[in-house]
Amino acid sequence: MEPVISLTGVTAELGGRPVLRGVDLTVRPGEVVALLGANGSGKSTAVRATVGQVPVSGGELRMFGTAVHRFRDWRRLGYVPQRSTATGGVPATLREVVSAGRLARRGLRPLGRADRAAVDRALDLVGLADRAGDSVDALSGGQHQRVLIARALAGEPELLVLDEPLAGVDLASQAILADTLRAQLDRGATVLLVLHELGPLRQLIDRAVVLAHGRVERVVERPGDVGDGVAPLPEESACHPPPANGPRPGGWEVPPGRGPHDPLGRAVGPTLQTGIL
Ligand SMILES: Nc1ncnc2c1ncn2[C@@H]1O[C@H](COP(=O)(O)OP(=O)(O)OP(=O)(O)O)[C@@H](O)[C@H]1O
Numbered sequence: 001m002e003p004v005i006s007l008t009g010v011t012a013e014l015g016g017r018p019v020l021r022g023v024d025l026t027v028r029p030g031e032v033v034a035l036l037g038a039n040g041s042g043k044s045t046a047v048r049a050t051v052g053q054v055p056v057s058g059g060e061l062r063m064f065g066t067a068v069h070r071f072r073d074w075r076r077l078g079y080v081p082q083r084s085t086a087t088g089g090v091p092a093t094l095r096e097v098v099s100a101g102r103l104a105r106r107g108l109r110p111l112g113r114a115d116r117a118a119v120d121r122a123l124d125l126v127g128l129a130d131r132a133g134d135s136v137d138a139l140s141g142g143q144h145q146r147v148l149i150a151r152a153l154a155g156e157p158e159l160l161v162l163d164e165p166l167a168g169v170d171l172a173s174q175a176i177l178a179d180t181l182r183a184q185l186d187r188g189a190t191v192l193l194v195l196h197e198l199g200p201l202r203q204l205i206d207r208a209v210v211l212a213h214g215r216v217e218r219v220v221e222r223p224g225d226v227g228d229g230v231a232p233l234p235e236e237s238a239c240h241p242p243p244a245n246g247p248r249p250g251g252w253e254v255p256p257g258r259g260p261h262d263p264l265g266r267a268v269g270p271t272l273q274t275g276i277l
Helices: 043-050 094-106 113-125 141-154 171-186 199-204 234-239
Strands: 005-014 017-027 032-037 058-063 077-080 159-163 190-194 207-212 215-221
Touching: 005 043, 017 032, 017 043, 017 058, 017 215, 032 043, 032 199, 043 058, 043 159, 043 190, 077 141, 094 113, 094 141, 113 141, 113 171, 141 159, 141 171, 171 190, 171 199
Parallel strands: 032 190, 032 207, 077 159, 159 190
Antiparallel strands: 005 017, 005 058, 207 215
């Protein structure tokens, strides 16, 4: 089956500096693929290139089989960017914000019955149906994030791209997000998401792709099934540090005199060690 997203040797520059240095990534229909990696490793840039926001300078990036620069069928995509706001300060209710997610489908025609039903379903999926008439200004950060996800879901996209959907979201909201993604997979959607930790999404993920310095450093298939003998993913090495010296569960040896470190070999500070997992 043709991949939904396919990157082959993709390079991209920002501010005149290379940020993606030859990324290979394939996301097939119905898969959930997570991009992981240290700050600045290129995760958001890879996602933004995929949704056509960052130009590709080399290699090949295809969306639903079409080169991204020729791809026009953006209604097939629902995108939740990193750290964005729902309204940019303009007063709006949750229902109004989520209705905007139907724009790509209905254009400027008034909302029809099917549109309203899709908006209600999306609000219900993220657990905010009872707040539909409230102003988004009255929401917490985590609830705000759920509204943005509902806006993407309202378009009933075949592909959902989420950049750090768990950022600033408490455990209860993370569980709601996991249920929401499960519902999307049940209806046949494909998901690409940027994460710092797999958290409650771990069991849903088909492939974890770890980026470092704009390249794929490691790929872990079905991280939820990973047993002994596989080096831990970033947040595991950060959140559950093994004894300072001696053998690690995945077979790594920590050199004497060194504490826990991230995949790039940098010392991991106490804040990272308190991550959720
Ligand atoms: N608009 C920009 N202009 C110049 N450089 C940029 C721009 N946006 C990002 N970069 C640089 O590109 C690199 C990759 O950034 P990117 O946001 O893709 O990383 P990331 O892996 O998503 O990081 P984080 O985990 O912090 O969100 C970083 O070195 C960053 O400073």
